[in-house]
Amino acid sequence: MTEIAHNQTVSDGRQEVRAQLRRPGVRLCLSLSVGFLVVWQVCQFLFGWVDWPVMRTWAARLGTSGAFIIGLLWVIWVLEKGAHFFQRRWVAGLPDRPVWRPKPKNEAIPGSHPLDPRAWYYGRKNQRLNQSVAMLSTYTATFFLLFLLLTRIGGCSEAYEMPAGGGQQMTIAQTVRVQKIIRKKFIVSSFSPISFKVPPIDEVKLQLMEITEHAYKVGYGEGKGAGFAGGTNSGMVRFIRLEYAGGDWDQDFGIGADVNMLIEYGVRTQQKVAKRTESRTIAQLKNFPIEKSPPMVYLTGQKSISLSDNEVRILREYLLDKHGMIFGDNGGSAGFHNQFVGMMRRVLPNVRPSRVPLDDQIHRVPFQIPFLPYVAPHGGKDALGWRVDGRLVCYYHPGDIGDAWTDDHSGVAPEIYEACYQLGTNVIFYAHAEYSKWLESRQKRK
Amino acid sequence: MNVAKVLPAALAISLFAAAPAGADRLDELSLDRWAKLREVERYQLNIAEKYYREKNYKVAAAEYEKFLTLYETSEGAAYSQLKWSLCQVQLKKHNTAIKEGFQSVVDYWPDAPEAVAATYFIGQAYKDIGEIRKAKKAYQLVLEDYPKHLAAVYATVDLIDLTTISRDEKARVQLWKRLTFETTRSKEAKNICVQASQQLATWSFEFGSFEDGINALESTYAEEQMPEQIRAYAGSAAGRLLKDDKTQKRGLQVIDTGVTWIRTHLPEIGTTDQEKQLARSQYYAMVDLQAVSGREQKVREIYDDILKKFGASDETLLRLGNWYKTTDRWDAARQQFQKFEDRLEGQNQVAQSYRQQQNYQAAVAAYQKNVAADTENPTQWTAQIAGTWVDAKKYPEAIAVYTELLKSDPENTEKWMWQIATCHRYAGKYREAIGFYRQCNNFPTNYQEMASCHRALKEYNEAVILYNQIVGGAPKSAPWAMLQIGYTYEKAGKKESAIRTFQQVCRNYPKDRYASQAHTHLQNQYKITVTLGGAADK
Structure with a gap:
């Protein structure tokens, strides 16, 4: 092969690449592919902006699947074109190596370019098949690695700030207002031919109504307005749920569901609350610095919970070093109960779950809850708690409390869903009050 | 004092008083102290005890409280306070029990026997709610102040449990040693000490010295x-x-x-x-x-x-044969079984070994030899033959043998009838199975099986009728049967009826585990959130 012929090949190759890209079909496909990615990201942003968490989740799922398929189609196209290119060169008696690679000393050695089906590592038999399998495996592995990198290894640091203020960690006083309802009086003629059973005329039915009276601020510490010592003026109570692999973490997520709880918390405690609920991956918990991390995260579902060792470490660090708390809720199966308890056994191997008594602070402040309300007894009838140094680092509700917070309250009786709201309020408040105490003690030590 | 009246009452209290697990006798009033009570005091205490035994803890607590109000200076006051606290524990109010109950016993009646028990129960209540540090402190107090008391034994047991959580092996071994070598083995403490010596021995053999293990066992x-x-x-x-x-x-x-x-x-x-x-x-x-x-x-x-x-006694041969089986030398094992003096048992062991090897034909042949040899009780071997055919999934053969048993052993007709029905069911002959199940009297189990057969035959209406009969006749199985009605409607394509039935399960039995299943099914299968359940655990 002379030097002139080689130069001619290089020129041919470049021209071919340009020609391929100039083809209208290819250009259209390229534009559509890029367009898909743009539309996907815009949709994600818009759904987040208008607070449609379910749609946002679906957009994320569909977008990821679409991106995978589009990428795969492009890989197949490139593979096909590359293979044809090398095949044509082989038929024409030209060297195996690609035009943009320097000429090897011995031209007879088989090439090593991955697009070349005759590359040495594809073997001697079924070279095209081996090439396809290798490329598919490489593409899939690369895609999932990238996916994990972009989703698991969180983003930049973020902070959670509690609302500034103060208050007392006490049970809200219940006042009883007595209301008299006087029944209708019937006047009956004793000469009437119609037989009528005369009811007692002056019967008075007493109706007792229990009304909650905000006699004091619900919060912790000294400060103006209901809130927490260690909070900031821009701070607010947020409801963050944990995303995890293996199950349906997004059960009853967003408007008409857990947002109701957040709103109720705001109404009942007069504290500032976020407009919508949020979700974070376990890896993203790492982005919250100490003293600015969420006092409580919510975890629910009805399937399995699959955590890596790293995620277990992050959760342990969140609970112990960052003074966080997990509010677990069994969203619908006995299997989830075992999953949750198993997860906690990994996170805190030296802590055993125990029943949370009805007179525990978490069941008394700010609302006195005389019984444990539940929608369905998926994981038994007792709330479980994991305590570290007397503090509840995890509160587990066995009976789908999240379902009672939805717009239809799952059809449960009003006293049950009201108790569920009160219990939710208590758990959120407990986590924030404990966090506030911890912040205060750290400030004093400094 | 009328001892004839006092004694049965005191015995009843000691026999039936429901004590927390592992704390027997700590919550009982001794006979001599019971005898010191006035008649009115005994009357009030008996009422409270009655409710306590019936597990009506709310009322029992009120009755104990009434006793305390009326007879504050009585001999039974400390006891009443202790039992009131135990009622609070049962009502899931551990903190109230500790602060207002057990602690009051310790503070107001420090010399009463109940004070020791109360100190122990403080530790137990703290342990129950996960307050490990406080629990340890309370238990240590019992060990230091009352080392010879039964409460100290229970406290040691609970402390051992706590060391397993904290993985403090050294402390655990010390506590085992305390129970094994230092504790007086009274009637109540004996079993606990024996168990501790066994655990100490096992630990010593595995991690410590062999001699220590021997010493621990020799103590028992x-x-x-x-x-x-x-x-x-x-x-x-x-x-x-x-x-x-x-x-x-x-x-x-x-x-x-x-x-x-x-x-x-x-x-x-x-x-x-x-x-x-x-x-x-x-x-x-x-x-x-x-x-x-x-x-x-x-x-x-x-x-x-x-x-x-x-x-070569039969026992030695059996052990040797079983050991051969563990080393996968089945023929050698059977050789030992065949040397048995008791030929029937030897042949039985041979047959069992064949069954374990899934060589059912040979097992049947071995059992048949016993049928021929055992003129007194051939039925038991015939039943074994039928069981072997079931293991081999040869149901027609099994049914034939069970039918033969039906004739030869009329005393166990029901048992054989059930086996025939089950074989028919396994063989997919549902109609025949229903016929035999119908002749059995073990309601509701036979109805459950019949309904299941009807479902397999796609006779959904018949299945629903049977399930409804279970709902009406067996309250314990009613939630399950109701849920099955829902599934049956679903199979029959009657979605609305199915949804209504699942909702009925949630509404009628909100505390039952089947309500949980119905709730989840409604949400997952039909995307229905209004499941109409909801309950409170008071």
């Missing part, structure tokens, strides 16, 4: 019982050690030391049957311990020794 068992105990506890420890390559050497060492210990302590083979039996049992302990090591030659040597010294 007589010399002639020791070989069997060494086999049990050293064997289990060695079994765990042998599983890991790193500890395998130590495992073999434990076995060798154990075998040597037993061998050096072997008694003389006496002349009486009892003496021979004792000596033989110690040889069995030795061979069983050696078998854990998996060293076949050494095991075989001990068996040869046993056969030489005691002859």
Whole structure:
């Protein structure tokens, strides 16, 4: 092969690449592919902006699947074109190596370019098949690695700030207002031919109504307005749920569901609350610095919970070093109960779950809850708690409390869903009050 | 004082008072103190105890409180306060129980026997709610202030449990030693101390010294019982050690030391049957311990020794045969079984070994020999033949044998009828199965099976009728049956009826686990969130 012929090949190759890209079909496909990615990201942003968490989740799922398929189609196209290119060169008696690679000393050695089906590592038999399998495996592995990198290894640091203020960690006083309802009086003629059973005329039915009276601020510490010592003026109570692999973490997520709880918390405690609920991956918990991390995260579902060792470490660090708390809720199966308890056994191997008594602070402040309300007894009838140094680092509700917070309250009786709201309020408040105490003690030590 | 009246009441209290697990006798009023109560006090206390026994803790607590209000200076006041606190624990109000109940007993009646119990119960209540540090403190108080009291034994047991959570092995061993060597083995504490000595022995064999293990066992068992105990506890420890390559050497060492210990302590083979039996049992302990090591030659040597010294008894042959089975030498095992003096039992063992090997034809042949040989009770072997055919999934053969049993053993008609029905069901002959199930009297189980057969035949209306009969006639199975009605409607394509039934399960039995299943099913299958459940655990 002379030097002139080689130069001619290089020129041919470049021209071919340009020609391929100039083809209208290819250009259209390229534009559509890029367009898909743009539309996907815009949709994600818009759904987040208008607070449609379910749609946002679906957009994320569909977008990821679409991106995978589009990428795969492009890989197949490139593979096909590359293979044809090398095949044509082989038929024409030209060297195996690609035009943009320097000429090897011995031209007879088989090439090593991955697009070349005759590359040495594809073997001697079924070279095209081996090439396809290798490329598919490489593409899939690369895609999932990238996916994990972009989703698991969180983003930049973020902070959670509690609302500034103060208050007392006490049970809200219940006042009883007595209301008299006087029944209708019937006047009956004793000469009437119609037989009528005369009811007692002056019967008075007493109706007792229990009304909650905000006699004091619900919060912790000294400060103006209901809130927490260690909070900031821009701070607010947020409801963050944990995303995890293996199950349906997004059960009853967003408007008409857990947002109701957040709103109720705001109404009942007069504290500032976020407009919508949020979700974070376990890896993203790492982005919250100490003293600015969420006092409580919510975890629910009805399937399995699959955590890596790293995620277990992050959760342990969140609970112990960052003074966080997990509010677990069994969203619908006995299997989830075992999953949750198993997860906690990994996170805190030296802590055993125990029943949370009805007179525990978490069941008394700010609302006195005389019984444990539940929608369905998926994981038994007792709330479980994991305590570290007397503090509840995890509160587990066995009976789908999240379902009672939805717009239809799952059809449960009003006293049950009201108790569920009160219990939710208590758990959120407990986590924030404990966090506030911890912040205060750290400030004093400094 | 009318002792005739007092005694039964006090005994009733001591017998029926529901105490927390592991805390028996701490919440009881002694007979002499009960005798000191006035009649009105006993009357009030009896009312409270009655509700306590009936587990109506809310009312019981109110009655105990009434006692305290009326008879504050009574001998039974501390007891009443203690029981009130235990009611609070049962009502899931542990903090109230501790602060307003047990602590009051300690503060107001420090010299009463209930004060010790209250201190222990404080620890237990703290442990129950996960306040480990406070629980430990309370238990330590019991151990320091009342080391000889039964409460100290219970406190030690709970502390051992806490050391397993904190993985504090050193403390656990100390506590085991306390229970094993330092505690007086009263009637109530005996079992706890025995258990502690066994655990200490197992731990010593596995991680400590063999001598310590022996000492722990010797604190509990007589010399002639020791070989069997060494086999049990050293064997289990060695079994765990042998599983890991790193500890395998130590495992073999434990076995060798154990075998040597037993061998050096072997008694003389006496002349009486009892003496021979004792000596033989110690040889069995030795061979069983050696078998854990998996060293076949050494095991075989001990068996040869046993056969030489005691002859080939059925028990020895059975053990030898079973050991052959564990080493996968089935033919050798059967050879031993065939040497049995009791031919029927030997043949039974042969048949069982064939069944274990899934050689059902040979097993049946072996059982048939017993049917022919056992003229007194051939039924039991015929039943075994039928069972073997069921194992082999040859249902027509099994049905034929069970039908034969139906004629030859009319006393157990129901049992054979049930077996025939089950075989028909396994064979997919649902209609025949229903016919036999109908003749059984074990409602609601037979109705459950019949309904299931109707569902398999796609006769959904019949299945629903049967399930409804269960709902009406067996309240305990009603939630399950109602849920099954829902599934049956679903199979029949009647979605609306199915949804209504699932909602009914949630509404009628909100505290039952089947309500949980119905709730989840409604959400997952039909995307219906209004499941109409909801309850409160008071």
